[in-house]
Amino acid sequence: MIHRPAALRAIIAGAALAAAALLLTACQSGPKSAVDAQRQWRFYTVEQAGGGAGRRLIPYTTLDGYLTQASGGLGTVARVITGASEHKPMVRKPVAVAAGESGVFIIDETTHSLYRFRWRPDQAKDGMPGADFEHLRTLTDLEEPTDLHLSQLGDLFVSDGNGKKVVQYDKDATKVKTFEDSENLNRPVAVTTDKRGLRIFVADGLYDRVVAFNRAGVSLYGIGERGDGAGNFRNIRAMIQGPDGLLYVVDGISRQINVFGLDGSYIATFGKETFTDPGGIAVDDDGRVYISDGFNHRIIIFANRRLVESYGKAGSGPGEFQNPGNLAYHQGRLYVADRQNSRVQVFRVVPEDQVRQRTAAGEAPQGEAR
Numbered sequence: 382m383i384h385r386p387a388a389l390r391a392i393i394a395g396a397a398l399a400a401a402a403l404l405l406t407a408c409q410s411g412p413k414s415a416v417d418a419q420r421q422w423r424f425y426t427v428e429q430a431g432g433g434a435g436r437r438l439i440p441y442t443t444l445d446g447y448l449t450q451a452s453g454g455l456g457t458v459a460r461v462i463t464g465a466s467e468h469k470p471m472v473r474k475p476v477a478v479a480a481g482e483s484g485v486f487i488i489d490e491t492t493h494s495l496y497r498f499r500w501r502p503d504q505a506k507d508g509m510p511g512a513d514f515e516h517l518r519t520l521t522d523l524e525e526p527t528d529l530h531l532s533q534l535g536d537l538f539v540s541d542g543n544g545k546k547v548v549q550y551d552k553d554a555t556k557v558k559t560f561e562d563s564e565n566l567n568r569p570v571a572v573t574t575d576k577r578g579l580r581i582f583v584a585d586g587l588y589d590r591v592v593a594f595n596r597a598g599v600s601l602y603g604i605g606e607r608g609d610g611a612g613n614f615r616n617i618r619a620m621i622q623g624p625d626g627l628l629y630v631v632d633g634i635s636r637q638i639n640v641f642g643l644d645g646s647y648i649a650t651f652g653k654e655t656f657t658d659p660g661g662i663a664v665d666d667d668g669r670v671y672i673s674d675g676f677n678h679r680i681i682i683f684a685n686r687r688l689v690e691s692y693g694k695a696g697s698g699p700g701e702f703q704n705p706g707n708l709a710y711h712q713g714r715l716y717v718a719d720r721q722n723s724r725v726q727v728f729r730v731v732p733e734d735q736v737r738q739r740t741a742a743g744e745a746p747q748g749e750a751r
Contacts, residue, residue, distance in 0.1 A: 425699050433700020435692040436740065437669070437682055437731050438715060440699035444485065444498050444514070444725040445472050471496055471514065475718040477529035478725050479537065480711035483552040486517075486537060487718075487725055488526045494519050495529075495539075495554055517554035528571045528619070528707065534578040540569035547572050547583050562600040565592050571620040573628070575643055582620065582643075584630060589614035591630060593645070604645040605630070612639055612647035619672075619707075623664035631659045631672065638662070638670065638683075651686035661708035663715060667733045671715060673705040680705065680717065684733060697722050 425433075425440045433440045473491035480486070484499040495517045504511020520526055524543040531537055536557065537550040547560040547569055560581060570586035581594040582604075589607035592600050605614050615634035622628055627648060628641045637653040658676035665671070670683040679693040679702065693702050703721030710716070715728040 429699055433693075433698060435690055435700070436736050437690055437733075438680065438692050438700070438728040439731065441714065441727045441729045444487070444716075444727060445723060471516065472725065473723050474720055475707070475723075475725050476720065477526060477539070477707045478709045478716045478718045479529045479531035480709045480714065480716050481531040481533070481535070483531070483535050485709075485711075485716060485725070486529060486531060488520070488529050488539065490526075492519070493521075493523075493526075495537075495550075497554075518550075522548060522556065527569065530572045530574060531709075532574040532578050533576055536574075536578070538572045538574065538581065540572040540583060542568050542570060542586070545569065547581065549581075558598055560594050560598050562592060562594075565590070565600060565603060570617060571630075573620055573622050575622060576626070580643060582622070582628060584617045584620045586617045586633075589617055591617070591620065591628070591641075593643075602645055604628070604641050605639065605647075609635065611650060612641070614639065618659045619662040621662050621664055623668060623670070624666060625668060629662055629664060629670060631662050633659055638672070640686075649686065652681070652683055652688065655688050656681045660704075660706035661718065663708035663710040665710050665715070665730055666713075669733065671708055671710070673702075673708055673717065675704045675706060675720075678702040678705065680708075680715075700726075700728075702726070 430440045472487060472489050474489060475487050476490045477488040478485065484497045487496045489496065496514060497517050498514045499512065501511035501513055523539060523541040525541060526539050527542040528540040529537065535552045537552065538547055540547050545561065545566055548556060549558040550556055560583065565588065566583060566585055568585055568587035569583050571584040573582050574580065579596060582591050583594065584591045591604035593602050593604065594600050605612055607614055614632050616632065617630060618633040619631040620628065626643065628643060630639045630641065632639060636656055637650050639650050640648040642648060656672050656674040658674055659672050660675045661673040663671045672681040674681055678695040679691055681688065682690040682692060693700055695701065695703065697703065702719050705717050706720050707718040708715065713730050715730050717726045719726050
């Protein structure tokens, strides 16, 4: 008993010295202010990005959606992006993400809610861009949101696995329409639309087929079926239409990607057994295909249907993942639902011609400072 107070004093003294050392180090080598420190952590510098940069993906920023009390300018973006808030974060387990002209939309499993993130150039201050992160709605009309798609017309489509339906919302999350087919739709796991918005494609992970609807909600035809042959499926996981107008569908058990025309015609299969646990797919402007591999904590990249890069590793830093899932691409940015890290990571996508030039020169892409 008589030794405990002395031991306790020693522990406290040691902790105080350690804290002082950390503070001194931060003052000597860190940024001038707390806001600068937060900004450097979230808007990755050249050095930070370089540590996690691949040839085609460079860490850019992180969206975690902490609540903010300020409205606009530096205070808002600092709290939204960095989480510099005493409140709980909005994003706790993101399961789906979509991006377009009207913003970045995120569905969170823990809060069962839909959020929207938008940059606000009109609120820029002191060299920092403005931004807002808002709660659009609690998805009480859905049982199990599994995928989120933002059409070129600005409509949001959310697949509901247990609810056996897809719900359409406008860009402000007002419900517009429900798509159902009791005979052909049992567990919707992915949804996308054609470029003109005339067809809505819903992938069913239980029946292993894709059902095409018109905008009136009438099911028109099916694409694919369960099996091991060309164009068959074993557990559909994800789906997207590429810039080439083709439909890319990820098969979870066969571990491959099947490609179809929008009329249902089978085109090709690629990527067999190059990933283990696919959770999302995106296609960029160059036609490169990105697949998230949750089990291996990485992103698999294909160009011309050939594997060209395996990016990422387990962790919580820039370019690291814990069970990555849903993906989205828009205007040179790749958005990754980094589920167990409670965030959406944003990457700058390096155009393929720059990748070839730098590879020929023996260089790796550099990150860009903000």
